[in-house]
Amino acid sequence: MRRVTLGVLLMAATAAQAADLPFAAERIAWNKPLKPFHVIGNIYYVGPAGVSSFLIVTPKGDILTDGALPESAPLIEKNIRALGFKLSDVKIILNSHAHFDHSGGLARLKRDTGASLYAGTPDVPVLESGHIAFGPAARVDAPPVHVDHPVQDGETVSLGGVTLTAHITPGHTQGCTTWTYEVPPPAFAGSRAGYAHLPRIAGEEHPLTVMFFCSISVAGNPLVGNAAYPNIVSDYRASFARLAKMKADIFFAPHGVQFGLAAKLAKMKTGAPNPFVDPAEKDRFLAAARADFDKELAKETARQQAAAKP
Numbered sequence: 282m283r284r285v286t287l288g289v290l291l292m293a294a295t296a297a298q299a300a301d302l303p304f305a306a307e308r309i310a311w312n313k314p315l316k317p318f319h320v321i322g323n324i325y326y327v328g329p330a331g332v333s334s335f336l337i338v339t340p341k342g343d344i345l346t347d348g349a350l351p352e353s354a355p356l357i358e359k360n361i362r363a364l365g366f367k368l369s370d371v372k373i374i375l376n377s378h379a380h381f382d383h384s385g386g387l388a389r390l391k392r393d394t395g396a397s398l399y400a401g402t403p404d405v406p407v408l409e410s411g412h413i414a415f416g417p418a419a420r421v422d423a424p425p426v427h428v429d430h431p432v433q434d435g436e437t438v439s440l441g442g443v444t445l446t447a448h449i450t451p452g453h454t455q456g457c458t459t460w461t462y463e464v465p466p467p468a469f470a471g472s473r474a475g476y477a478h479l480p481r482i483a484g485e486e487h488p489l490t491v492m493f494f495c496s497i498s499v500a501g502n503p504l505v506g507n508a509a510y511p512n513i514v515s516d517y518r519a520s521f522a523r524l525a526k527m528k529a530d531i532f533f534a535p536h537g538v539q540f541g542l543a544a545k546l547a548k549m550k551t552g553a554p555n556p557f558v559d560p561a562e563k564d565r566f567l568a569a570a571r572a573d574f575d576k577e578l579a580k581e582t583a584r585q586q587a588a589a590k591p
């Protein structure tokens with residue numbers, strides 16, 4: 282029997298029917314349309330309001346980050362076109378992690394653009410089957426998608442003078458991948474039509490490090506006795522330590538609420554210095570995420586100890 286994805290169901294279901302599906306309310310909120318906009322340098326926001334997708338343009342074609350939900354793919358495509366870019370110019374798609382709200386749209390986006398998909402190697406079986414074995418996301422399968430380039434930690438992906446580096450920061454998923462790169466890239470002189478006047482960052486003489494952060498939230502992942510991911514706690518801890526040492530002048534995350542998208546966009550319209558440049562934001566975010574992780578782990582450990590008592 283052909284598997285019907287939740288995205289298709291949601292589009293067909295009435296609001297009352299949809300309320301019974303897992304993550305139904307969240308999906309509707311996440312997928313709220315947002316007018317695409319220029320963020321900084323050669324980076325544009327093309328996702329819906331609650332689940333991120335960025336377009337990085339280069340003279341040799343474009344790089345898209347994440348596919349958001351299955352039902353987000355048509356919105357992302359519309360947004361790319363609305364900015365004057367072509368779907369067929371998207372050559373590379375990068376995935377942050379294999380959860381349906383960031384990988385769900387990948388299959389359609391890959392089909393419609395012809396781009397190659399890059400993702401953290403440990404997440405490849407999840408992307409290619411559409412199913413993750415643990416956590417609340419296990420209740421929602423994503424359309425399976427073939428990963429053309431499974432990436433290892435430290436691997437780089439280059440296109441048109443832009444080079445992104447993959448940092449495998451596992452915990453949230455096993456192949457959770459944080460991508461970084463520096464803007465502005467080398468001059469785009471002689472670039473193809475429409476790409477000649479990429480804005481520079483006013484007042485910034487040095488390149489800025491952009492972080493497309495994967496995620497490190499617990500998000501209901503079982504931390505104690507997780508048979509599908511036995512070393513989940515040590516992976517989270519190692520990722521916290523590693524991310525703390527990394528530089529991020531601009532911090533982007535898979536959900537708008539994680540990096541203050543709405544507030545920054547509003548601030549941008551006032552003509553203030555680009556609010557997306559905030560070198561302290563990553564560490565503030567990590568401190569809060571770390572506190573949440575410690576709390577969840579203590580809770581689960583206490584629960585397990587109570588259950589183990591005779």
Ligand SMILES: [Zn+2]
Pocket residue numbers: 378380453496500
């Ligand atoms: Zn996730």
